[in-house]
Amino acid sequence: MTSPAVVLGGRAIRETLRTPEAIAPTLFIPLFFLVVNVGQAGRIFPTGHTSFLHGQGYAAFQLPASLLLAASFGSAAMFLVEDIEGGYFDKLRATPIPRTAIAFGRLAAEGVKSLVLTAVLTLVAMAFGVRLASGAFGFVLLLLLTAGWAVVFSGFMQLIALKTRSAAATQSGGLVFFPLLFLTPNFVPRHMLTHPMEVAATINPVTYIMEGMRSLILVHFDWAAIGKGFLVVALAGLVMAALNARAIRAYD
Amino acid sequence: MESRARFDAHVAVDAVGLVKTYTSRSGSVDAVRGVDLQVASGELFGFLGPNGAGKSTTVKMLTTLLSITGGSARVAGVDVAADPDAARERIGVALQEAGLDVRQTGRELLVLQARLFGMSRPAAAARAQELLELVDLLDAADRRIKGYSGGMRRRLDLASALVHRPDVLFLDEPTTGLDPASRLTVWDEVRRINRLGTTVFLTTQYLEEADQLCDRIAIIDDGRIVREGTPAALKAQLREQLGLNADPTLDEVFLEATGRTRDRIEGEVQAVTS
Numbered sequence: 067m068t069s070p071a072v073v074l075g076g077r078a079i080r081e082t083l084r085t086p087e088a089i090a091p092t093l094f095i096p097l098f099f100l101v102v103n104v105g106q107a108g109r110i111f112p113t114g115h116t117s118f119l120h121g122q123g124y125a126a127f128q129l130p131a132s133l134l135l136a137a138s139f140g141s142a143a144m145f146l147v148e149d150i151e152g153g154y155f156d157k158l159r160a161t162p163i164p165r166t167a168i169a170f171g172r173l174a175a176e177g178v179k180s181l182v183l184t185a186v187l188t189l190v191a192m193a194f195g196v197r198l199a200s201g202a203f204g205f206v207l208l209l210l211l212t213a214g215w216a217v218v219f220s221g222f223m224q225l226i227a228l229k230t231r232s233a234a235a236t237q238s239g240g241l242v243f244f245p246l247l248f249l250t251p252n253f254v255p256r257h258m259l260t261h262p263m264e265v266a267a268t269i270n271p272v273t274y275i276m277e278g279m280r281s282l283i284l285v286h287f288d289w290a291a292i293g294k295g296f297l298v299v300a301l302a303g304l305v306m307a308a309l310n311a312r313a314i315r316a317y318d
Numbered sequence: 319m320e321s322r323a324r325f326d327a328h329v330a331v332d333a334v335g336l337v338k339t340y341t342s343r344s345g346s347v348d349a350v351r352g353v354d355l356q357v358a359s360g361e362l363f364g365f366l367g368p369n370g371a372g373k374s375t376t377v378k379m380l381t382t383l384l385s386i387t388g389g390s391a392r393v394a395g396v397d398v399a400a401d402p403d404a405a406r407e408r409i410g411v412a413l414q415e416a417g418l419d420v421r422q423t424g425r426e427l428l429v430l431q432a433r434l435f436g437m438s439r440p441a442a443a444a445r446a447q448e449l450l451e452l453v454d455l456l457d458a459a460d461r462r463i464k465g466y467s468g469g470m471r472r473r474l475d476l477a478s479a480l481v482h483r484p485d486v487l488f489l490d491e492p493t494t495g496l497d498p499a500s501r502l503t504v505w506d507e508v509r510r511i512n513r514l515g516t517t518v519f520l521t522t523q524y525l526e527e528a529d530q531l532c533d534r535i536a537i538i539d540d541g542r543i544v545r546e547g548t549p550a551a552l553k554a555q556l557r558e559q560l561g562l563n564a565d566p567t568l569d570e571v572f573l574e575a576t577g578r579t580r581d582r583i584e585g586e587v588q589a590v591t592s
Contacts, residue, residue, distance in 0.1 A: 149419070152415065154418060157418075163434050
């Protein structure tokens with residue numbers, strides 16, 4: 067028998083496909099930031115004279131930030147609030163499935179959605195000259211790392227949705243991503259940041275995901291960087307899964 | 319002892335001293351204050367009360383959607399607090415708001431619901447087809463629910479509560495907001511479901527609805543049951559109590575039971591006629 071989480075994940079994917087207006091900004095905004103950031107800073111970091119670019123253009127350095135931005139635009143939590151407000155959530159809670167399946171089904175769908183979006187964004191970037199130093203296997207790792215972050219961040223947003231049951235609060239919670247994204251070596255490598263920014267970036271877990279992704283794009287396989295990225299995603303994923311499970315079981 | 323055991327076997331809903339207290343930073347609110355209820359198997363039971371009396375809270379506790387602060391409840395023989403999954407296998411729920419995913423088609427929604435109750439894909443598809451026929455939604459089955467009218471949504475919600483052939487069906491204000499024609503259609507469906515052997519626990523604000531449909535009713539006010547019996551018995555009781563020449567209406571029984579005047583109750587409970 068198919069697991070209820072898989073059945074509900076299928077429903078969440080169908081829901082996404084039927085709401086193209088929710089997907090369009092997820093593709094457009096990260097590409098917009100990629101173009102704008104490269105346009106503004108590309109000439110400061112010319113390919114031939116910037117060692118941290120490893121012979122590529124500045125777009126390759128910026129791509130991870132855009133991928134992380136796209137992965138943080140998950141709509142799972144907003145759809146969950148819609149279910150709560152419309153009463154469908156109670157309909158699902160009245161079935162004899164583990165209640166965690168309701169939360170995990172949506173997170174699984176978010177992971178699948180992120181795999182597709184990351185592939186599309188990366189292919190668009192490659193069409194404009196970005197190369198993946200780690201090749202096809204690196205591409206797979208890049209997809210998994212980004213999708214892993216999408217699941218973690220959606221888990222965080224779902225947690226707010228389950229606790230507040232409010233669309234406004236859930237949407238506001240998503241803004242947390244901006245400090246997380248900008249307190250990172252977003253424009254230059256960590257060692258080039260000012261000291262306070264370097265400290266902030268060092269304690270920000272998103273930094274390690276970004277550095278892992280960047281190593282796959284720029285420097286072939288730097289397993290220390292990649293490993294830290296996956297470790298952060300795994301640990302944060304476990305925490306979010308546990309918190310989501312607790313919140314949905316305690317939902318009253 | 320023997321008679322008690324025989325009686326229990328025929329009890330679909332058995333609530334004893336049911337209490338629900340909501341606690342927040344601003345204090346606590348007693349929404350349900352010790353409800354005792356027994357509904358016999360096969361019965362069509364009406365649960366009436368003004369807004370905020372505790373109807374929906376009681377239903378949510380009986381259907382495992384809300385934790386129970388005090389007391390106990392068994393539905394279809396299962397303790398809803400001790401074994402909620404087993405209880406959910408035996409109960410169907412259609413809550414006050416037709417809980418539907420409007421991005422799905424009617425058929426998809428029923429198939430999904432059936433699969434969540436453990437049916438294989440072909441079995442779920444067959445059950446969905448059966449239910450769509452039952453609630454007369456075959457023509458609209460493959461259209462998105464977004465385009466359904468209020469009456470169609472109600473019928474679909476009803477169908478989705480029946481996918482697993484529940485022993486007890488809880489309907490929380492199933493006709494609120496419907497036009498008279500849709501309301502009568504839902505009444506027919508409820509009667510048909512009940513005739514097929516399903517116990518129906520119906521909450522309503524429409525007294526005429528309770529009078530038309532229900533074998534027996536209970537009136538809840540301020541979290542407590544204030545009257546219980548068949549509509550005829552409750553009317554006869556009030557007639558005797560007030561020394562009337564003719565039976566009062568169920569509206570009058572309700573007003574007397576809840577201590578409300580017609581002025582006070584305006585906007586809380588509405589009488590409709592078929």
